[in-house]
Amino acid sequence: MTQNVDAIVVGGGIHGCSTTLHLCLAGLKPVLIEKDYAGRHASGVNAGGVRQLARHIQEIPLSIRSMGIWEKIKDLLDDDCSFESYGQVLVAENEEELAVCRARVAELNALGFTHEELIDATELRRLVPAVAETCPGGVVSRRDGAANPAQTTTAFRRKAQQLGATVREGVAASNIRYSDGLWHIDVGTETFAAPVLVNAAGAWAGKIAAALGEPVPVETVAPMLMITSRVPHFIDPVVILRGRKLSFKQFSNGTVLIGGGHLATPNQDRNETVLDWKSLAISARTVFELFPVMRGATIVRAWAGIEAKMKDDIPVFGPSSRHKGLYHQFGFSLHGFQLGPGAGAVMAELIVNGGTQTRVGDLGIDRFHPSTL
């Protein structure tokens, strides 16, 4: 028997869970369908960076909207998500890189964005005492921070469930079809129908979009991370580099997360990734050079999460350009975690109100397919 709901959300990453929750808050009864379990892939195993710093200009409004939610995340979810806000610092390793930073901050300021702040060597050393002496400065975004990604994604799922969302985990959505003004979808032996369908299926979303006649230039990637044993506390903010691929974060328990976007080989049909240790060694060398204090730390684990990366590195977010009632929310290209809370709120506004005050027009799928609606 078909169960009628108000909206069907496919994908239990932070985006699908956040959108489901915000639809509940708007008074709708959504169903969330996740083929594995909420946070199984990139949303649960990413670096947890809550970062407005160094974003593409097109997604800055969404990022700022999201930051406001992050700062009150406990009120929203009854779970602090281990969110902490010590800022994120982008380090310039030389004068040329610092010049690029200066130009970037000036560009943002001209557009009215003030969250990124140029810092000199003294302020850099104050924020990140352990950084190599040769670095001349950088950029800070002081409200940024980090959270526990699996805890966060699960907290969104749990809160949505408490507010009445139906959640189906462990069974893939199949046989997506549109008839009589409703989207129908099979989940094992069940069928759900709703006027609204949200495609938030992460690395699997591109296939869904293509099957519905909206192919986009997207690939599946698996950025690698590694974590060390506990070392004495030496750093608070998250650090990223201007020139080389590196992100760096010490947790309160002393462990240090090292990332930066080197890629594993994904096999999304098997939910597997094969790590590339020669690339991880590059990250290790970068840390070795920049943070001498880390040299004796041990690497205890490395992993990679499977996700979607757009050719232009900008997500696909907003209504379909072909189908009424279909919305896309995927392709966050290695930087979707921080956007999750805000994107869910904005998506719910698009669905319920037909529009939003947050500027997201540059993220639409109509950049690939002019709208036929």
Next chain:
Amino acid sequence: MTVAPKREDYDVVVIGAGPAGLAAAATSAEAGLTTLLLDENIGPGGQVFRAISSTPVTERSQLGADYWVGADLVQSLRASNAEVIHRATVWSLDRNLDIAVSIGGASAFVKAKRVILATGALERPFPIPGWTLPGVMTAGAAQTMLKSSALVPGGRTVIAGQGPLLWLLAAQILRLGGRIDRILDTTERGNYFAALPHAFAFLTSPYFTKGLAMMREVKAKVQVVSGVTELTAIGDGQLTSVSYAAGGKRETIPADLLLLHQGVVPNVNLAMSADVEHRWDDLQLCWSPVLDASGNSSVAGIAIAGDGAGIGGANAAVVRGRIAARAAVEALAPAVAAKLPAMATLRADLAKAERGRVFLDTLFRPSPQFRIPSGDTIVCRCEEVTAKDVLDSVAIGATGPNQLKAYRRAGMGPCQGRLCGLTVTELMAQARGKTPQEIGYYRLRAPVKPITLAELAAVPKSEADIKAVVRG
């Protein structure tokens, strides 16, 4: 002395130099395949034949005749052309059969056409109240000291648990003049009846007479309490006494050392990190790899032999090693395979070696109360997670061990779940009314054993890296 592998590519890489690995490497090398044997210990033997070429224990009867069988295996290996590297810790293996190994603080990468995992067994966790106190250790750790350094306990010593290895260790300690004050046997009384239907096979197995003689030898010298149903290690920062209940009676005895053992389980970490499929074994109560009759796993090119393939003991391990190696020879040098003992012969040997195993597994199936703790008893030692913490996480939505990582960091310490994984699976299964198979296990990741950042930073640069530097 640090010796890096001589080649970058091998026909066969065998990991682990216990009975299975020794047999596999010798067979593979004798057949002319380029063979590398990587082993973490300072010498060959694994746990059962630990220190076989270096033990200070020279009186053969003290360690038993079975121990010295290892010497012959080592002899065959040394006579072959296999390249053998000890103190070599394999920290990564993937489905492309790329292997990362740490030798003397430096890491090297090798590639194999076939990998034979012979990583053996681990002792099953024994999470009783107080098991993390100094003064409580596993019987296996005690046996390691005994074999490599002839060290035996001198203080007030209690041994608790069950299984053939418990009696073997007790006998070895006594023969070397060590002290044992009491043995607390936790074998469940009902298990004797459950095991009865399998007794005939056991009576005709080599374990029977040897096992019986050993138990008699120990019981002549030590007070043995059977039917122990509760066990607690007591002490403030250091073990001072052991409390137990048996047959409705409770007693507390002073102790300086408590040795715990309730059987061994496959060491699955490396295989799981390579995405080899595993299944829950309801009899042995552990994860075992899914293998075909030649030991081939779900990942093409990776075979598993020895106790890592499911607990079978040393004799079975040797045969499984030969079977896996023969399968590799069949695949890589079919012409030579004809000269090796026929697969049918080897499989018959294996059946013989495995006779009596079901009886042992049934008799020594550990009781639920010693596998599934409650309350404040520590489950994950690395992150100090208690049984109650696990249940609290289940209550707020953790459905399996991987979600538990997010809530409690269980299994995220340096041991990667070796000491808590089985406990967590069974505890969550019980709490959620599911089978362990449905609950699953931690997703394990390389490095399977930690390596230093400096060591990783020092690995040879890849082509892409060199290009990146030129470009930058």
